[in-house]
Amino acid sequence: MHKPHVVIIGAGYGGIMTTVKLQKLFGIGQIKITLVNKEDYHYQTTWLHENAAGTLHHDRTRIPIKEVVDMNKVDFIIDTVVSINPSEKKVKLKNGELAYDMLVIGLGFEKTTFGIPGIRDHAFSIESINSARLIREHLEYNFANYHLDKVNDNARLNIVIGGGGFTGMEFAGELVNRIPELSAEYDIEKALVRVIILEASSTVLQGFDPQLVEYAMTSLQSRGVEFVTNAAIKECTQDSVIYEKDGKKCEIPSKTIIWSAGVRANCIVEQSGFETNCGKVEVRDDLRSPEYDDVFVVGDCAMIIDKETDSPFPPTAQIAIQQSSVIAHNIKALIEGKATEPFKAKSLGTVASLGHHDAIGVVLNNRKVFGWKASVMKKIIDNRYLLKLGGIGLVMKKGKFNFFY
């Protein structure tokens, strides 16, 4: 008897949660589940900015897959997906090939540079444990070098964030908390260190409530962050960033440019021949690809239009996690020959952290929150995810309980 083979590629929020849900829905041996991921760990992308700033160790952000996935029910393969062949129902890996009956694509996002010269080679991005850890070390390395250069080089102490979106603002908030420590460690006057956010549009945190944006800017400015809006980055070199504002070109000497202005869905989806909109698959209501009945798409690779606003849902962890429940349910429905159910987003609100004890957000019924209260809500949301993923044990191990200090 052929057991249906479900293959999940990518262990981000969507992929890992689908796997965990599936292993709960099926008994041992009922179906064959394979999870493929580049690393032997899942990580919380929404915490990476803290790892990059050095305020939270990356081991808190990552979770070994074997801790949350039942290896009796799931085959776990550490490998990199090269391409998908949906007509042949195969996934090509760097070191092999997998045939599937049903596929869940959860390959996440990648950096996009809009063709700006130098971004790919000289700018850093907050996209993985490896890249976040490198930013932390890059900052330290430049601080450590400062007193050893023949001429003191401000490019070592100017940190430029390209893009004042969610990630850029959250990173800035952590960074200004970290700078006093870095300054003490490397004997550098705190006042010499600059953190500059360059934002191409007229405001940071576009789409957020203006009152909350103002709160966020004031909070960061009071801790030393400088904002330049309407500033389009034109080029990055190893030692500087060039931007244009009001028709004039300006240059900031900087060896640390954090690019947080552009992400897109993983290119593999488009390159594998799926029909895409901005690189994403416009999935059916039940989260299947419109072209293939046996392919689900979750998270950043999927696009769903919010009928209320007529624009796509944002690519958030929250949406990916909600989708994973529906996908797991629908996989079971298809195997049992039942009808699939449609995805309905349930907004729990959005909170952006601004450092240890500050945040802004919009929660249930569009209520605005800010300050310490918002930062506590953020932590509760994060702990709630850990609870769903790995139960109370995981919350105790990796959760955030520093509400008061």
Place this chain on the structure above:
Amino acid sequence: MHKPHVVIIGAGYGGIMTTVKLQKLFGIGQIKITLVNKEDYHYQTTWLHENAAGTLHHDRTRIPIKEVVDMNKVDFIIDTVVSINPSEKKVKLKNGELAYDMLVIGLGFEKTTFGIPGIRDHAFSIESINSARLIREHLEYNFANYHLDKVNDNARLNIVIGGGGFTGMEFAGELVNRIPELSAEYDIEKALVRVIILEASSTVLQGFDPQLVEYAMTSLQSRGVEFVTNAAIKECTQDSVIYEKDGKKCEIPSKTIIWSAGVRANCIVEQSGFETNCGKVEVRDDLRSPEYDDVFVVGDCAMIIDKETDSPFPPTAQIAIQQSSVIAHNIKALIEGKATEPFKAKSLGTVASLGHHDAIGVVLNNRKVFGWKASVMKKIIDNRYLLKLGGIGLVMKKGKFNFFY
């Protein structure tokens, strides 16, 4: 009434201990004492290899000068010495000039490269808090980059130590203790990391007892250190080191070359017109310059021939500390019109650390010690110095008590 003005340049072992001794010998206002140093701290040069390896924080190694020097008795100037004019009795600083009645030169050592191309630009050296801290960060930075290079680059994980003398061996001993931590932190297989000591002569730790040398080599080899003797470094680049052995040139890809094969007395002494032997002043028995009655030289800038062996005393902390007592005593004698006393070295032995719990050494009456016992002796010697410098309070703050773990 003119108070004699004693100027001490350099707050290394010799300079700081002379200052501390002088402030004990004289009451407030009896003489004018000025200490000049580049930084506002003194540091234990013999601990820097631990800071460089990352096994000990540099704040343990450095001591704020105001903690051990009585600011009621001593004027402390943070500045860099540019030159000395002994005929005019003046010291030129970067930001000023000082006139003295008596001078103590304690300007320490600097790196010498024997003209080998690339050493100055691409090799690191363990010579100051700044340079040791940079080595620690350079190691971490390369480990952090390893998984982000398009092609894995072994030059990031090969650590080459140029020179198997005291410093090179002690650094290797700490480094191999640190590598398991670094490997875990950056998800790198421990076995991929190499530590290679290149030694130009036929043996490491030249001058040490052969039995102890063998013990040291075996200890380090068992923890993964590779030795290449009779290997003369010919060139360093940013990514490799080239050496010659048995007439053949070999290249090791490495971004981390620690140069520990050559130090010399600070060039300022020679450049200021003092008669020198290999850059050092061959001082009189009472530690004064042969040319100037009012100039003492202490530590690495002084040369004294050991009459028993007919060769110069090695440039150790121990000798510098012993000299400082005699210099302080002789300054008082000269001021009081009494005869100076000659310096007599008292060897307390030499211990080289090989990591946390291992060491080799020769102590009183040429007794050989090694292993845990020697490492404890090393720590006791270090704590003894702290006691002399700043009393029991300083021992409690900066001492080493990890005898058993």
